[in-house]
Amino acid sequence: MKAASALDYRALAKARLPRFLFEYIDGGSYAEVTLKRNVADLEAVALRQRVMADVSRIELGTRLFGHDMAMPVALGPVGLSGMYGRRGETLAARAAAAAGIPFTLSTVSVCPLAEVAKASPAPIWFQLYMVRDRGFMRDLLDQARAAGCSALVFTLDMAVAGTRYRDFHSGLAGAPGPMGSLRRFGQAAMRPRWAWDVGINGRPHQLGNVAPVLGKKSGLNDFFGWIGSNFDPAVTWKDLDFVRENWDGPLVLKGILDPDDARAAADFGADGIVVSNHGGRQLDGVLSSARALPPIADAVGERLTVLVDGGVRSGLDVVRMLALGAKGVLLGRAWAYALGGGGEAGVAHLLQLIEAEMRVAMALTGVTDVKAIGRDILAD
Numbered sequence: 001m002k003a004a005s006a007l008d009y010r011a012l013a014k015a016r017l018p019r020f021l022f023e024y025i026d027g028g029s030y031a032e033v034t035l036k037r038n039v040a041d042l043e044a045v046a047l048r049q050r051v052m053a054d055v056s057r058i059e060l061g062t063r064l065f066g067h068d069m070a071m072p073v074a075l076g077p078v079g080l081s082g083m084y085g086r087r088g089e090t091l092a093a094r095a096a097a098a099a100g101i102p103f104t105l106s107t108v109s110v111c112p113l114a115e116v117a118k119a120s121p122a123p124i125w126f127q128l129y130m131v132r133d134r135g136f137m138r139d140l141l142d143q144a145r146a147a148g149c150s151a152l153v154f155t156l157d158m159a160v161a162g163t164r165y166r167d168f169h170s171g172l173a174g175a176p177g178p179m180g181s182l183r184r185f186g187q188a189a190m191r192p193r194w195a196w197d198v199g200i201n202g203r204p205h206q207l208g209n210v211a212p213v214l215g216k217k218s219g220l221n222d223f224f225g226w227i228g229s230n231f232d233p234a235v236t237w238k239d240l241d242f243v244r245e246n247w248d249g250p251l252v253l254k255g256i257l258d259p260d261d262a263r264a265a266a267d268f269g270a271d272g273i274v275v276s277n278h279g280g281r282q283l284d285g286v287l288s289s290a291r292a293l294p295p296i297a298d299a300v301g302e303r304l305t306v307l308v309d310g311g312v313r314s315g316l317d318v319v320r321m322l323a324l325g326a327k328g329v330l331l332g333r334a335w336a337y338a339l340g341g342g343g344e345a346g347v348a349h350l351l352q353l354i355e356a357e358m359r360v361a362m363a364l365t366g367v368t369d370v371k372a373i374g375r376d377i378l379a380d
Helices: 006-016 019-026 033-043 088-099 113-119 134-146 165-170 178-189 192-200 220-230 237-246 259-268 289-300 315-323 333-365
Strands: 062-064 067-069 073-075 125-129 151-155 251-256 272-275 305-308 328-331
Touching: 006 019, 006 333, 019 165, 019 178, 019 333, 033 289, 033 315, 073 088, 073 333, 088 113, 088 333, 113 134, 125 134, 134 237, 151 237, 178 192, 237 251, 237 259, 251 259, 259 272, 259 289, 272 289, 289 305, 289 315, 315 328, 315 333, 328 333
Parallel strands: 073 328, 125 151, 151 251, 251 272, 272 305, 305 328
Antiparallel strands: 062 067
């Protein structure tokens, strides 16, 4: 099967990955209402088809946080993505750099920050959570600075972790110790290609950025335990002063879904925000990103850079999000599917598809410069 879209890569990833890994990236929290809304609401955004405009030259280039980008797209942070290909985060980072866009490394990546930064020919972004151990955070911020990371994406919507039933059903969560390991081993054995390429030759399988504080307990068995015991539910806006004191580069706050929180982010002095519901993986039943985006862009779009993620599966979806008010779009599941289904080449191909689909959508709406996309291309 040759992938022609992100959905094709989803099918390939489902066929090639062990169940616990596919369900981890594919699933959402509780009944997955918000997960479905993210896709459905974005698909429902209607565009105005315009004709008889000279669209022989389409410009996708933009500039975000002081860096030129080939298109207003970045690879967003995806936890455990190093398990979707051999040292998967390094593969995705190289593909992103080749496409001229940023890659964002998750705190809970398999590959540590230094390894990914060394593998990428371009600066990467780094994503961080607020955790109880401020010394641990300070050390990671020091590492990000030393690695030349060009922006910090700070996730706000993980004070507590959402309940994701698929992870319990697959054996990734809820079955600690030997039983959980046995279930995952059995699933891996049913995917011999993955087992050889990633399971055996992709070691070590640990949370690379967290391993120093976990010691010997740094495998997948400890992933959810670390999250549950280390994320800080007492965090407030004032705690972000600690981040600013230890990071002097661009700061992007991820997980904004309400205009009042967006205003608070602007008042704090953030350089950007990501309108996001964590891909439907946290509070189920909230607004989709596409629905939440316009009022947030209206509230703070002149004060900081508004990015968005959630439900984006194509270049057409990217154009829709830009029309709704975003200046840039983070891909999540789309690139994880491509990595799981096709490795580095899969991610590179996905980004080629995104670019081509953006060009078609812009041409058929009569827009020749990505920076000129606005609500005037939306149908009533």
